[in-house]
Every structure is written in structure tokens, then in C-alpha cells.
Amino acid sequence: MSSFSELRLDGVGRRFAGKDALVDLDLTIRSGEFIALLGPSGCGKSTALNCLAGLLPLTAGSVWMDERRIDTLPPEKRGFGMVFQSYALFPHMSVRRNIAFGLQMQRLPRGEVKRRTDAGIKLVQLEDHAGKLPGQLSGGQQQRVAIARAVVLEPSLVLMDEPLSNLDAKLRLEMRTEIRRLHQSLGLTTVYVTHDQEEALSLADRLVVLREGRVQQIGTPEELHSRPVNWHVADFMGFRNIVDARVVGATGTEAEVEFDGTRLTGTVAGGSAGVTAGISTGATVKAAVRPDDLRVTTGAGLEAVVEVVEYQGREQAVEARTPGGRALHLRTQERLAPGDAVRLTVSPERLLLYPSDAGSAAQPLVEAGAGT
Amino acid sequence: MTLTAERAPADPGLRHRLAERGVDRQLLLLLPAVLFVVLLFLYPFFYGLQLSFAPAQGGPFASYIAFFSDSYQSGTIWITLKLALPAALLNVLASVPIAYRMRGNFRGKRLLTILLVVPITLGTVLTAQGLRNFLGPNGWFDRLLGAIGIADMPQLVQNYWGVFFSLVITGFPFAFLLILSYLSGIDPTLERAAATLGADWKQRFLRITLPLLAPGLATTFCLTFVLAFSVFPSAVLVGDPAGSTRVLSLAAYQAAYEKFDYSLASAIAMIMGAVELIVIGVVLLARSQLYTGTTGGKG
Known part of the structure; x- marks a missing residue:
């Protein structure tokens, strides 16, 4: 041949x-x-x-x-x-x-x-x-x-x-x-x-x-x-938590967003000028984070109540719900039980912010059917 | 163990054991079919069998001897085979390319299938009538040929060819439908796989599709052969019932209802069955040498 x-x-x-x-x-x-x-x-x-x-x-x-x-x-x-x-x-x-x-x-x-x-x-x-x-x-x-x-x-x-x-x-x-x-x-x-x-x-x-x-x-x-280029790719690459958040302050490659009353700092993803244009104060963005990168903290963080716990050996896969009704997925070595109140945090480089695509015809449901 | 045995009543135990062997009340569902076979097939068959060995004169084999010693009678075996074998073969061979082309879905498939299958609904008498009108002397076909200057066409009805055409017209839809379903049962991915391995369409057909289809072709051949072998109405209506299309069923009819020799008629019917069984046996023996397992498709 x-x-x-x-x-x-x-x-x-x-x-x-x-x-x-x-x-x-x-x-x-x-x-x-x-x-x-x-x-x-x-x-x-x-x-x-x-x-x-x-x-x-x-x-x-x-x-x-x-x-x-x-x-x-x-x-x-x-x-x-x-x-x-x-x-x-x-x-x-x-x-x-x-x-x-x-x-x-x-x-x-x-x-x-x-x-x-x-x-x-x-x-x-x-x-x-x-x-x-x-x-x-x-x-x-x-x-x-x-x-x-x-x-x-x-x-x-x-x-x-x-x-x-x-x-x-x-x-x-x-x-x-x-x-x-x-x-x-x-x-x-x-x-x-x-x-x-x-x-x-x-x-x-x-x-x-x-x-x-x-x-x-x-x-x-x-x-x-x-570095997924958009939130669809992120969704597909295992960023199981993709939520709508409002930008409250943007500084170069980082931006502060508000979600369910809590402020989090994330990284503007995508990189090209056309993409970052969607990230400006007041805009709604897609904030994406992997379950592994969402950590349980004793300090300040996003409040949530544990709903479902799956045993996965050394770690637990946990679904927790925020006061605003969003389900979040995380993996943790801490032993949690349904009903526990937790506070969650994520390091800024692991929280990726994407513009919500207005132009795209199809908007796949984020978190579709994820145990809710 | 003892406790369970004591608690379980004896009757369900027996019923359960019988059910394990497939003996339960659902067996009654077979009753109509068994009755049907016994009353409408087995009884007439054995009645005919004993009748064929009980001629009015002579020993038990006299009817058979009479049939085989008279070439006018025994020749009907060859006449019938000469009609049924080529007709069945043509029906099978003609169906393969058409069914092959009609696999999968395309626009107008349903209409085309209906057109190909309509002759089933016509019945032999109507087909024969149509053939006489179309192919007979001064029929449309004859006049059409005359109009374009071709005269002196060989006669196409009231002889061997008339019956042959009638067998093809009525047998083809059966063969086509059967082969189409056999072909649809072959996973089309197999041919695509063969293509990626460098096989052109001829090799794909000969080495993949045909070997997988062959058992189906054998079965289809048997069924259309049996249909063609018992030809009766068209042999009379579009054939030459006194000569070249004096088939076995016609000989049996004449023995029974013209000479009132029921023993000879039964003997002819038995011979007919035996010839069919021999042909089918040979075909099925050949079929058993083929691969007959799964063909990967939805069939």
C-alpha cells in the first residue's frame, strides 16, 4: 500500500x-x-x-x-x-x-x-x-x-x-x-x-x-x-458543573463572577479577542469546573446541601444543591452524608469562564438529567 | 428440604415437572393445527397410498406397473420436470439481481414492490387468460410485432412456452419476496467491510453476499419448484394438454375423472410426491453443505 x-x-x-x-x-x-x-x-x-x-x-x-x-x-x-x-x-x-x-x-x-x-x-x-x-x-x-x-x-x-x-x-x-x-x-x-x-x-x-x-x-x-475553547467542549471534556454566572469585575485574564449570591474568581478561557469580548461586567457567562476541582472548605465559599453520595473507593462523588436550586457535582475524600451543609470553593485557575453563546442555534441542557 | 417438600402439595409438583418438559395447557394451542394436518393431509395421504396398492385388477403393484410400462403415462414425469425445474431456476435467478438492487430504502420502493408482487393475487386462470390475449394469435404482442414488421413469430401459447411463461409469472413474486427478505437479513456492513479490504463489487457479491444468501436460494428454489410442479390449470389453458404439456397432475386427473381408475390416479399422485421429494432432498442435501448460521442482519 x-x-x-x-x-x-x-x-x-x-x-x-x-x-x-x-x-x-x-x-x-x-x-x-x-x-x-x-x-x-x-x-x-x-x-x-x-x-x-x-x-x-x-x-x-x-x-x-x-x-x-x-x-x-x-x-x-x-x-x-x-x-x-x-x-x-x-x-x-x-x-x-x-x-x-x-x-x-x-x-x-x-x-x-x-x-x-x-x-x-x-x-x-x-x-x-x-x-x-x-x-x-x-x-x-x-x-x-x-x-x-x-x-x-x-x-x-x-x-x-x-x-x-x-x-x-x-x-x-x-x-x-x-x-x-x-x-x-x-x-x-x-x-x-x-x-x-x-x-x-x-x-x-x-x-x-x-x-x-x-x-x-x-x-x-x-x-x-x-483548555477547552468553549463551554460545549468543556461540557464534553468532563466539566460536569457548568452554571450561568454574572460578571461583577474583569481584570485581564481573570474575572470575578457572582453565582447564587457568592463571589468566585475564575479564569477567562478561550483566549482570542473575540471570545474575551463576551466577558465584561454585567454579562452573563458560563462558569465551568470539574468535579475534582470543587473543594470542600471550612472558610468562605459557596453554600450547598449534600443530596446524593456515591461511594467510589478512596473518594466520594457528591451531588450538592445550592440555595438557588443548582445541583453541583464534586469528588472529595471527606466523608459526607446526605443533609450535610458544606461550603465549596475552587481555585481561580480551575474555574473557567466562557461567554454564553448567543449565536448558536442549539443550546444543550447543562447538567441534563444529572440526578435531579 | 424436608419442610419444603412437606409444604408443597404433590399436584403442583407434578404439574411443575411436566411444565419443565414443555407439557402444559399451552400445548392445547397446537390442537387445531394437529387436527388440520391429520384430517386434511395425513388421512387423505394414507387413504391414497393404500388405494394406489389396491387396483381393480392385478396385484398390489399393478397401477404402478401400468404407469411405468406406458410411455405416454411415464413420460409425464419428464414433461413436468422439464417445465418445473427451469421455471423455478429462472424465478430464483431473476429474483436475485432485482432483490439485490431493491435492498435498503429508496423512493418508490413500495410501488415497485407492489408491481412485482401483484401477479400473486391474480391466480393462474386469470394469468392464463391474460397470456392468451397478449401472446396468442392476433394478441397484442403479435399485432405489435406485425406493426413493426416482424411476422412469423413462433407460437408462444398453447404449447410448452405458454405454460412456462405462466409459471414464471405466478412463481416469480414468491421467489422475489422470499429472496428480498433473505437479502435484507444480511448485514450491509459486511459488504462495506469487504470494500475497505479491497474487494470490488463482483468479489463482494461472490465471496460475501452469495455464500450467505445461498441457503436462502436453495429454500426458495424448493418452494417455487413445488408450486410449479403441481401445475394444472395453465397446462390446460395455455398449454398443449394432449402433448408437450401433459403434466403429472393432468395424467392423474384423467385417470381419476375420465377413466375412473382411482387406484392409478392415486399411484400417479404418489409418484408425483416421490419425484418432488427426490428433487427437494437433493437440493437440501446440497444446502446442508453450506454455511447456514447467522448473517449478522436483522433477519
Whole structure:
């Protein structure tokens, strides 16, 4: 398979029956990179993957492999490997024949097909199951066959569509490590679709966060984790507490906000001039904080009453309600019980302030259904 | 343990044990079907069977000997097979590409399906009548060909072809509907996976779809074959009932209601059943060699 140094998506878009599923996706993938497309269901991430695979024609834009345009090629001519959410193993073929299928399609010599199939089976440790049909394998084993089938071709790009979502929690963690190990040892350029931010953060070199078909942010796990560009991304990256607050004073990168009668200092997030423009005295902003960064204090702080306590080993996950009726989530090592009155505080660099987006059509419910 | 055993009355214990083996009151729901099979199938079958071995003259096998020693009679087996086998095969083969194209949803699918399936509702007599009007001498087809200057077309009704067309018209909708449902049961992701592995459409069809569809094709072939094999009205109405389309059912009818030889008629019916069973047996034997497990789809 031809390799590349750069795969470029140029304004890629896809409409379904007059509705945009993916708009103006620009992305340059470098050889060897592990990219995660991340977003809630319906955000367009699978559409993007299928467009890349050639299974869906584009309605806008183009895809370039170095200087070669590939978005007009049918899937079988692109030489990409794909791992499907449902695995899509051929049910009438043994594990061995599944893995050999792509090699046979390339009309490679019999000896080479056998050698590379054996290597593929060994890679995913299925030597004892090579003669079985997919229906006789467990979910994790089927997943490994699907991965082996895609990578034995040594494709220039591997596409994975939520490959772990059908596995149970324990197996998911194991396979996650397995996929990371495979990527490290084979160095295959990978585009990985998931709705699980933890999975994306732990696997990818770079993340692309999508929302309603539009790219929200592209960055390293570190950037995404600590500096989401807007409150939607923050919401998706685990900032479980996102509340409306009123700005009472802004000083450069920091601002003081009032929420439920309490004043808190936070950091103006986003950074670009257009974004900070929304943060001025009197404006309503979105204040975002992770449950881990909300601390119980004996000093001054936001008053709240503990409502629900979940045991999580060393820590407790607590839902507390403010006098204004807002539910807040925090994790703490202190032993709290429902009914306890607590005061909460957060360090200014961990409270991120975002302008409320007036322009956006859809305003997802913050804290939707969070135990309330 | 003792306490439980003492408290539990003996009767529910027995009832429970029977229920574990599938014996409970729901079994009564099977009664109508069992009655139906016994009264309308098993009884006539065994009655006919014994009748075929009880001819008016001669030994118990006299009716069979009479059938096989008279080539005018025994030839009907070959005549019937010559009609039913190609018609069933054509119905299956023609349905595959159409059903393949009609998987998934598209505009007008419902209308197209209705058009393809309408012949089921027509019944053989109406179909035969239509064929005579359309393909017969001075029919529309004949006049159309005449109008564009083609004359002396071979005759298309009152012979083998008339019956063949009628079998295709009435058998195709069955084959199509069955194959469409078999095809919809195959997960379309499998073909997409094959595409990403470098298989072009021919390879995808031959190596993925066809092997998964083959058991369904075998079953469909059997069903349409059975339908075609018992052809009777069209063999008379659009065929050549004295010669090239003198099928088994016609021979049985003539034996019973023209010669009043019920034993011979029963023997012919038994032979008909045996031939069908042989063909189906061969097809199902071949089918058992195929992969018949899950096909990953909603079917």
C-alpha cells in the first residue's frame, strides 16, 4: 500500500436530505499520527470517518493524500483498513480466512498470504482460535479479529469506528491498551471515532472535537483537557458543573463572577479577542469546573446541601444543591452524608469562564438529567 | 428440604415437572393445527397410498406397473420436470439481481414492490387468460410485432412456452419476496467491510453476499419448484394438454375423472410426491453443505 506523509481533509462536508451532518472539516493528518474524532452521538464523527473510508460520498470539499486527490476513489481503491463498531466479520469464514481476505483481494502469492495471515493471527494472540467461525468467539476475540483483519494489509491509514463500544468495561480497558500498544509497535496512522472522552484522551496524539457537524477544537489531549475553547467542549471534556454566572469585575485574564449570591474568581478561557469580548461586567457567562476541582472548605465559599453520595473507593462523588436550586457535582475524600451543609470553593485557575453563546442555534441542557 | 417438600402439595409438583418438559395447557394451542394436518393431509395421504396398492385388477403393484410400462403415462414425469425445474431456476435467478438492487430504502420502493408482487393475487386462470390475449394469435404482442414488421413469430401459447411463461409469472413474486427478505437479513456492513479490504463489487457479491444468501436460494428454489410442479390449470389453458404439456397432475386427473381408475390416479399422485421429494432432498442435501448460521442482519 502506498504510504503518505500527509493526509489533508479540505473543507469536507456531507449533507443528508438537506440537513448538514458534517460541515467544513479541515484536518491535516501526519503519517504515524493517532487522531481521535470525539463528540456526542449525532455530531458527525462517524460521517467523517465514512467519508474518509469512501463509504459515503462527500457533498463538499476534497481529501488529498499528499498531492493525490482520493475522495473520488471507491473504498476498495483507497487502501485504508477499517474496524467497524459491529466488527462486521464475515460470519461464514473462519478467523484465518477473515484475516486473509484482504490479502487475497490483493492477489498476493499464496505463500505471502499465509505468512502475513499467520503474523496477523499471532499479533492478536488468536493462534488457538484460527479455525473457528466468528460466531464461536467472544466479543473481545471478535474485536481482535476485526483489528487483525484491518492491519494485516499494513494500510496507510486505519479507521476505527467506536471499536470498543460493544465490550464490557473491563475488556474495554484491556483492548484500549492493546490498541495503543499496536499503534506504538506498528506505527500505523489511525483515525479513531469515539464518544468517550477518556478513551480519546488516553489513545490519541491529537483530538478533534465535533459538535453538530462542526469542528469545535483540534488539539493535544493536554490542550483539550485543560483548555477547552468553549463551554460545549468543556461540557464534553468532563466539566460536569457548568452554571450561568454574572460578571461583577474583569481584570485581564481573570474575572470575578457572582453565582447564587457568592463571589468566585475564575479564569477567562478561550483566549482570542473575540471570545474575551463576551466577558465584561454585567454579562452573563458560563462558569465551568470539574468535579475534582470543587473543594470542600471550612472558610468562605459557596453554600450547598449534600443530596446524593456515591461511594467510589478512596473518594466520594457528591451531588450538592445550592440555595438557588443548582445541583453541583464534586469528588472529595471527606466523608459526607446526605443533609450535610458544606461550603465549596475552587481555585481561580480551575474555574473557567466562557461567554454564553448567543449565536448558536442549539443550546444543550447543562447538567441534563444529572440526578435531579 | 424436608419442610419444603412437606409444604408443597404433590399436584403442583407434578404439574411443575411436566411444565419443565414443555407439557402444559399451552400445548392445547397446537390442537387445531394437529387436527388440520391429520384430517386434511395425513388421512387423505394414507387413504391414497393404500388405494394406489389396491387396483381393480392385478396385484398390489399393478397401477404402478401400468404407469411405468406406458410411455405416454411415464413420460409425464419428464414433461413436468422439464417445465418445473427451469421455471423455478429462472424465478430464483431473476429474483436475485432485482432483490439485490431493491435492498435498503429508496423512493418508490413500495410501488415497485407492489408491481412485482401483484401477479400473486391474480391466480393462474386469470394469468392464463391474460397470456392468451397478449401472446396468442392476433394478441397484442403479435399485432405489435406485425406493426413493426416482424411476422412469423413462433407460437408462444398453447404449447410448452405458454405454460412456462405462466409459471414464471405466478412463481416469480414468491421467489422475489422470499429472496428480498433473505437479502435484507444480511448485514450491509459486511459488504462495506469487504470494500475497505479491497474487494470490488463482483468479489463482494461472490465471496460475501452469495455464500450467505445461498441457503436462502436453495429454500426458495424448493418452494417455487413445488408450486410449479403441481401445475394444472395453465397446462390446460395455455398449454398443449394432449402433448408437450401433459403434466403429472393432468395424467392423474384423467385417470381419476375420465377413466375412473382411482387406484392409478392415486399411484400417479404418489409418484408425483416421490419425484418432488427426490428433487427437494437433493437440493437440501446440497444446502446442508453450506454455511447456514447467522448473517449478522436483522433477519
